[in-house]
Amino acid sequence: xxxxxxxxxxxxxxxxxxxxxxxxxxxxxxxxxxxxxxxxxxxxxxxxxxxxxxxxxxxxxxxxxxxxxxxxxxxxxxxxxxxxxxxxxxxxxxxxxxxxxxxxxxxxxxxxxxxxxxxxxxxxxxxxxxxxxxxxxxxxxxxxxxxxxxxxxxxxxxxxxxxxxxxxxx
Amino acid sequence: xxxxxxxxxxxxxxxxxxxxxxxxxxxxxxxxxxxxxxxxxxxxxxxxxxxxxxxxxxxxxxxxxxxxxxxxxxxxxxxxxxxxxxxxxxxxxxxxxxxxxxxxxxxxxxxxxxxxxxxxxxxxxxxxxxxxxxxxxxxxxxxxxxxxxxxxxxxxxxxxxxxxxxxxxxxxxxxxxxxxxxxxxxxxxxxxxxxxxxxxxxxxxxxxxxxxxxxxxxxxxxxxxxxxxxxxxxxxxxxxxxxxxxxxxxxxxxxxxxxxxxxxxxxxxxxxxxxxxxxxxxxxxxxxxxxxxxxxxxxxxxxxxxxxxxxxxxxxxxxxxxxxxxxxxxxxxxxxxxxxxxxxxxxxxxxxxxxxxxxxxxxxxxxxxxxxxxxxxxxxxxxxxxxxxxxxxxxxxxxxxxxxxxxxxxxxxxxxxxxxxxxxxxxxxxxxxxxxxxxxxxxxxxxxxxxxxxxxxxxxxxxxxxxxxxxxxxxxxxxxxxxxxxxxxxxxxxxxxxxxxxxxxxxxxxxxxxxxxxxxxxxxxxxxxxxxxxxxxxxxxxxxxxxxxxxxxxxxxxxxxxxxxxxxxxxxxxxxxxxxxxxxxxxxxxxxxxxxxxxxxxxxxxxxxxxxxxxxxxxxxxxxxxxxxxxxxxxxxxxxxxxxxxxxxxxxxxxxxxxxxxxxxxxxxxxxxxxxxxxxxxxxxxxxxxxxxxxxxxxxxxxxxxxxxxxxxxxxxxxxxxxxxxxxxxxxxxxxxxxxxxxxxxxxxxxxxxxxxxxxxxxxxxxxxxxxxxxxxxxxxxxxxxxxxxxxxxxx
Numbered sequence: 001x002x003x004x005x006x007x008x009x010x011x012x013x014x015x016x017x018x019x020x021x022x023x024x025x026x027x028x029x030x031x032x033x034x035x036x037x038x039x040x041x042x043x044x045x046x047x048x049x050x051x052x053x054x055x056x057x058x059x060x061x062x063x064x065x066x067x068x069x070x071x072x073x074x075x076x077x078x079x080x081x082x083x084x085x086x087x088x089x090x091x092x093x094x095x096x097x098x099x100x101x102x103x104x105x106x107x108x109x110x111x112x113x114x115x116x117x118x119x120x121x122x123x124x125x126x127x128x129x130x131x132x133x134x135x136x137x138x139x140x141x142x143x144x145x146x147x148x149x150x151x152x153x154x155x156x157x158x159x160x161x162x163x164x165x166x167x168x169x170x
Numbered sequence: 171x172x173x174x175x176x177x178x179x180x181x182x183x184x185x186x187x188x189x190x191x192x193x194x195x196x197x198x199x200x201x202x203x204x205x206x207x208x209x210x211x212x213x214x215x216x217x218x219x220x221x222x223x224x225x226x227x228x229x230x231x232x233x234x235x236x237x238x239x240x241x242x243x244x245x246x247x248x249x250x251x252x253x254x255x256x257x258x259x260x261x262x263x264x265x266x267x268x269x270x271x272x273x274x275x276x277x278x279x280x281x282x283x284x285x286x287x288x289x290x291x292x293x294x295x296x297x298x299x300x301x302x303x304x305x306x307x308x309x310x311x312x313x314x315x316x317x318x319x320x321x322x323x324x325x326x327x328x329x330x331x332x333x334x335x336x337x338x339x340x341x342x343x344x345x346x347x348x349x350x351x352x353x354x355x356x357x358x359x360x361x362x363x364x365x366x367x368x369x370x371x372x373x374x375x376x377x378x379x380x381x382x383x384x385x386x387x388x389x390x391x392x393x394x395x396x397x398x399x400x401x402x403x404x405x406x407x408x409x410x411x412x413x414x415x416x417x418x419x420x421x422x423x424x425x426x427x428x429x430x431x432x433x434x435x436x437x438x439x440x441x442x443x444x445x446x447x448x449x450x451x452x453x454x455x456x457x458x459x460x461x462x463x464x465x466x467x468x469x470x471x472x473x474x475x476x477x478x479x480x481x482x483x484x485x486x487x488x489x490x491x492x493x494x495x496x497x498x499x500x501x502x503x504x505x506x507x508x509x510x511x512x513x514x515x516x517x518x519x520x521x522x523x524x525x526x527x528x529x530x531x532x533x534x535x536x537x538x539x540x541x542x543x544x545x546x547x548x549x550x551x552x553x554x555x556x557x558x559x560x561x562x563x564x565x566x567x568x569x570x571x572x573x574x575x576x577x578x579x580x581x582x583x584x585x586x587x588x589x590x591x592x593x594x595x596x597x598x599x600x601x602x603x604x605x606x607x608x609x610x611x612x613x614x615x616x617x618x619x620x621x622x623x624x625x626x627x628x629x630x631x632x633x634x635x636x637x638x639x640x641x642x643x644x645x646x647x648x649x650x651x652x653x654x655x656x657x658x659x660x661x662x663x664x665x666x667x668x669x670x671x672x673x674x675x676x677x678x679x680x681x682x683x684x685x686x687x688x689x690x691x692x693x694x695x696x697x698x699x700x701x702x703x704x705x706x707x708x709x710x711x712x713x714x715x716x717x718x719x720x721x722x723x724x725x726x727x728x729x730x731x732x733x734x735x736x737x738x739x740x741x742x743x744x745x746x747x748x749x750x751x752x753x754x755x756x757x758x759x760x761x762x763x764x765x766x767x768x769x770x771x772x773x774x775x776x777x778x779x780x781x782x783x784x785x786x787x788x789x790x791x792x793x794x795x796x797x798x799x800x801x802x803x804x805x806x807x808x809x810x811x812x813x814x815x816x817x818x819x820x821x822x823x824x825x826x827x828x829x830x831x832x833x834x835x836x837x838x839x840x841x842x843x844x845x846x847x848x849x850x851x852x853x854x855x856x857x858x859x860x861x862x863x864x865x866x867x868x869x870x871x872x873x874x875x876x877x878x879x880x881x882x883x884x885x886x887x888x889x890x891x892x893x894x895x896x897x898x899x900x901x902x903x904x905x906x907x908x909x910x911x912x913x914x915x916x917x918x919x920x921x922x923x924x925x926x927x928x929x930x931x932x933x934x935x936x937x938x939x940x941x942x943x944x945x946x947x948x949x950x951x952x953x954x955x956x957x958x959x960x961x962x963x964x965x966x
Contacts, residue, residue, distance in 0.1 A: 022290075
């Protein structure tokens with residue numbers, strides 16, 4: 001049985017018919033072909049699949065596509081605007097906050113959410129804020145550095161991509 | 171003045187695609203007409219497969235095909251690349267089949283496969299396959315597996331022993347122990363770890379019947395080796411009939427070195443169904459079907475005299491190899507373990523005996539450090555145990571036994587390194603720097619004060635060495651003096667300067683997070699004076715890259731990097747000869763600096779490398795006998811391995827009520843030789859340290875008595891999180907390796923090798939007032955709390 005859903009992803013509205021059990025991450029990756037969001041586990045531990053749903057970080061392996069009906073999703077592909085990297089992306093590059101890169105899209109999205117809620121976090125707050133995202137390469141140290149760098153580089157409002165600000169206003 | 175690119179913290183060239191989601195990992199690759207495979211895996215750790223009924227699956231909507239092991243009877247079991255020192259010792263080999271046919275020896279072994287139009291349909295169908303198993307008795311523990319009455323897993327392996335390997339001088343070690351002032355004996359358990367690489371494994375295979383060609387995409391650290399093993403040892407076809415592509419690879423830590431059944435299965439299926447087939451490993455599968463690491467039980471006897479001098483080290487290790495052998499499983503607890511048991515110390519007598527055993531557990535093979543963390547843990551715990559026994563400061567015992575800086579190259583005792591020599595080292599310098607950083611005396615005073623208040627503070631050291639840059643082919647390989655690995659270990663690089671002055675560098679190593687696209691380009695940029703932006707590094711595809719052995723064993727810089735360096739020298743030489751011709755000068759008078767060739771002393775009349783690349787490509791005026799184009803290749807076989815070293819120090823506080831270990835400070839002074847890119851070096855060390863700390867404090871695979879993996883998901887296995895760790899403080903010393911022209915040593919595994927004993931030594935030091943001399947990892951609050959309780963009640 002297929003259900004119709006209307007989901008806005010990175011500013012583009014999509015209407016599709018989906019199986020009720022289809023995971024949001026598979027909707028993004030396979031239905032829409034947005035493969036930047038990765039799947040690293042099957043128990044909602046690793047956070048590689050983190051996306052913003054109406055401005056809030058969610059693990060898209062734990063959301064059904066039908067639950068996302070009517071919502072606005074931002075994936076890693078949607079953070080860059082007009083070819084310009086988001087300050088959090090810039091910071092990860094600058095501070096070597098990634099190695100293999102697999103956890104990175106989810107990690108970056110989580111950091112965007114973290115800085116939205118707490119524009120000037122302490123080290124402890126950053127480490128606590130990253131608890132839902134696993135990285136096996138960096139030992140987290142340069143990710144923490146990247147978050148601090150992004151926090152400095154970014155006025156609080158800029159943390160939010162355009163459509164997210166609209167979603168929040170609405 | 172030459173611009174310094176080597177040694178500069180240059181931002182990584184590969185990052186833009188990784189931070190934007192543009193990178194294409196295995197599961198991101200989609201092919202027209204592709205179908206999905208799901209594998210039915212044995213829930214039993216040891217069982218006979220009596221019957222498999224797939225009738226119901228065939229009627230399931232979306233299912234394309236279903237197969238069992240019987241359908242792949244014609245394919246041999248997978249190869250094992252370790253041939254037991256070229257036949258000098260006895261061993262046996264039992265390796266997986268594409269799908270097991272009549273017997274399984276660990277949970278997770280594949281017994282059937284479903285192919286369907288999408289992954290949901292494939293997974294659904296698995297539940298409709300009926301398998302009739304006859305469960306057999308199981309054994310989990312490597313030592314118990316060898317005892318009389320243990321269940322026998324393989325017919326050709328009496329007492330479940332795969333190999334019984336010994337090096338060093340047993341009589342010499344025994345005699346030295348007998349005449350020592352003290353002998354300390356201790357059992358050390360180096361628990362099994364689950365690597366938890368963030369990208370699970372996967373494979374896509376395509377077969378074109380008219381040309382009889384396979385293309386196989388896989389999550390691999392060594393695509394050339396994969397092609398060789400699959401074509402020559404499994405499919406029996408020419409290498410030319412297969413292309414292996416490693417797309418963006420999301421970490422490896424060793425687990426992606428090996429040839430797994432699923433890769434061969436996908437290739438076989440692609441031919442059978444005539445469509446491209448994808449298998450993307452789930453995390454659950456990753457826990458049971460991808461290799462694990464470590465899992466040693468080791469009894470040590472270490473002798474010392476009252477002055478702190480160690481007299482002998484005798485080691486007996488049971489190494490758990492799992493139910494079936496992965497590609498290089500027996501090579502890890504032997505070549506890469508026993509041979510570095512001297513550590514940074516002058517130990518006059520060493521003997522090591524390793525018994526590799528089969529048990530009904532998952533496969534065990536190289537995991538970051540691969541044998542060297544186990545050896546380092548053994549040596550560094552041994553030194554601390556000696557210090558404790560002699561009531562000496564562990565720093566002093568280390569100083570007394572260090573190989574002095576003027577004794578390099580150093581040959582460890584009793585030929586345990588089989589002819590190789592430590593290249594260079596200033597062990598005490600790194601130690602002193604680390605002691606300064608931590609304020610060792612100050613910490614000891616603080617510890618003394620804390621003890622008076624009933625608080626448990628501890629400090630632990632690890633003054634490690636590591637063997638990087640594997641390896642001279644004559645040493646590692648199957649020749650008369652070799653270690654019996656079915657491989658050489660040279661590395662390749664093809665450097666082409668195109669007409670436009672842009673460089674394409676193709677290499678045989680395979681980055682999966684290390685940043686080769688940046689560091690290898692830095693070598694070229696430094697040597698040829700070409701801007702970083704003009705250099706592209708291509709890797710990971712057997713089409714278009716020279717044969718190479720891949721990335722593992724911290725070898726990419728010291729071996730692969732040297733291939734790049736030597737290719738750059740060849741290009742430089744040719745460029746100088748061409749410039750001499752164009753400038754009408756003698757080739758002997760030419761020099762090359764900063765991207766220009768000129769007559770020595772006349773830099774104003776120079777030809778740039780870009781001009782020379784153009785001239786070499788257009789080729790209208792070349793010196794007699796010179797071929798067109800600036801293009802050269804190197805196959806570099808290292809004369810020896812490289813030997814990084816350093817000191818890691820950890821300070822901890824153990825909560826007296828809960829047993830919780832809190833890391834107060836973690837600091838490290840690492841000497842990895844010349845550093846190509848210090849930012850990347852530090853990143854490697856950070857990550858390694860956290861994996862090693864993870865082993866010390868939190869991680870561990872747990873099997874129950876039925877050989878079921880209890881720690882079978884990320885919910886049950888403690889992968890370290892950001893909040894578990896403090897800020898790591900790093901410093902370095904730099905002792906160039908004399909083994910290679912760049913002076914590099916290697917860094918990929920140092921953190922993992924060094925860190926584990928530093929943490930354990932710190933916790934044991936903290937608990938020493940209670941009389942606790944050793945605790946086995948992981949040092950979870952429960953384990954520490956129980957140890958404290960029983961130590962306290964023993965005192966009462």
